[in-house]
Amino acid sequence: MCYSAQVWTSYRSYQRMYGAQVDFPAFLDLFQRRQSGEKILMPKGLTDAFKHGEPESDDEAHCQELVRAYDTAQIPILQEQLFTQRRRLVDAERSLSVKVTKKATEDLRIAPKKISDLMRKLDDLERAESKERDDRIFAGHYCPVLIMDAGGQLIVRPMRFLCRPAGKPAFYDIKYPGTYNARRDSLNGFWKGLFGHTHAVVMASAFYENVKLHRLEKRDLSVDESEQNVILKFIPEGGQPMALASLWSHWTGKDEHDLLSFALITDEPPLEVSDAGHDRCPVPLKAGNIGGWLGAPAATKKDYDEMLEDKERPYYAHLLAA
Numbered sequence: 001m002c003y004s005a006q007v008w009t010s011y012r013s014y015q016r017m018y019g020a021q022v023d024f025p026a027f028l029d030l031f032q033r034r035q036s037g038e039k040i041l042m043p044k045g046l047t048d049a050f051k052h053g054e055p056e057s058d059d060e061a062h063c064q065e066l067v068r069a070y071d072t073a074q075i076p077i078l079q080e081q082l083f084t085q086r087r088r089l090v091d092a093e094r095s096l097s098v099k100v101t102k103k104a105t106e107d108l109r110i111a112p113k114k115i116s117d118l119m120r121k122l123d124d125l126e127r128a129e130s131k132e133r134d135d136r137i138f139a140g141h142y143c144p145v146l147i148m149d150a151g152g153q154l155i156v157r158p159m160r161f162l163c164r165p166a167g168k169p170a171f172y173d174i175k176y177p178g179t180y181n182a183r184r185d186s187l188n189g190f191w192k193g194l195f196g197h198t199h200a201v202v203m204a205s206a207f208y209e210n211v212k213l214h215r216l217e218k219r220d221l222s223v224d225e226s227e228q229n230v231i232l233k234f235i236p237e238g239g240q241p242m243a244l245a246s247l248w249s250h251w252t253g254k255d256e257h258d259l260l261s262f263a264l265i266t267d268e269p270p271l272e273v274s275d276a277g278h279d280r281c282p283v284p285l286k287a288g289n290i291g292g293w294l295g296a297p298a299a300t301k302k303d304y305d306e307m308l309e310d311k312e313r314p315y316y317a318h319l320l321a322a
Helices: 011-018 024-035 045-050 058-096 102-126 271-275 287-294 302-310
Strands: 005-008 134-138 142-148 154-161 181-183 199-213 231-238 241-253 259-269 315-320
Touching: 011 142, 011 154, 011 199, 011 231, 024 271, 045 058, 045 142, 058 102, 142 241, 142 287, 199 271, 199 287, 241 287, 271 315, 287 302
Parallel strands: 154 259, 181 259
Antiparallel strands: 005 134, 005 199, 142 154, 142 199, 199 231, 199 241, 231 315, 241 259
16 A cells, blocks of 8 residues: 655646646635635645745635735644643653652653654744655545546646545545555456546655554564564656646535545555565556556446556566654
């Protein structure tokens, strides 16, 4: 499973590369819902594209206003939380100097991490220079996704990286928490309502996988040894961006907001990925197949399956993720 990926979080990258039009009203809707208190998860790179850019339309300018207002409002909230955790840490240290208690011990363990997390969030809000983590998405995060409309125009829309197929109940997110990936061998089963009908592309520079340490080290577990998980970052040799084949859905519900969401298609891994201890890999499309893939449902499912088979095959180097 590709549980996380380093993707193009700026819609401007898709504009430059593909001449795509941006669905600013869809971005605006997300920012308005977030402003009203709904939990909308977005990587910093997505919001920074609006925060620091030069708007060229009223909708784009409105997006910028909402992003800046949200970030400004978050600063005193985070500062208050930081003050609370620092006080918690001081109280725990003072309490432990007198008597060891379970509460003080737990506070001493938890508070430093919360302080570090809050300081990083504050730094993220105030810095303008980009960092690698700004473009990393996890299940439930929104990012720009490339699709094609019925007229053949390429469109960039924000979608959630956790697909809820149209027509399914909202509890699918909980019942099937792995729907951020669409296994190629289930495209004509679980995903048959989307495969051949609603295709997308997400541009990525790397993907992340959970692997077992003993598998990475190519050994059996020793006696009484527990499995240990490590996270590997896989990067295509040469650093070329990958056009990852995806499926997307426009879900509508009676009492909920419309949801645009997507899943990355995964397949059997190349040797270097399986040797590192993982059994799945995203599918990078060849440049010549991107238009045909996005043109669904213009071709047959057999044609689309051939595009997935005729994929790019870069060598994936890996390293331990920070």
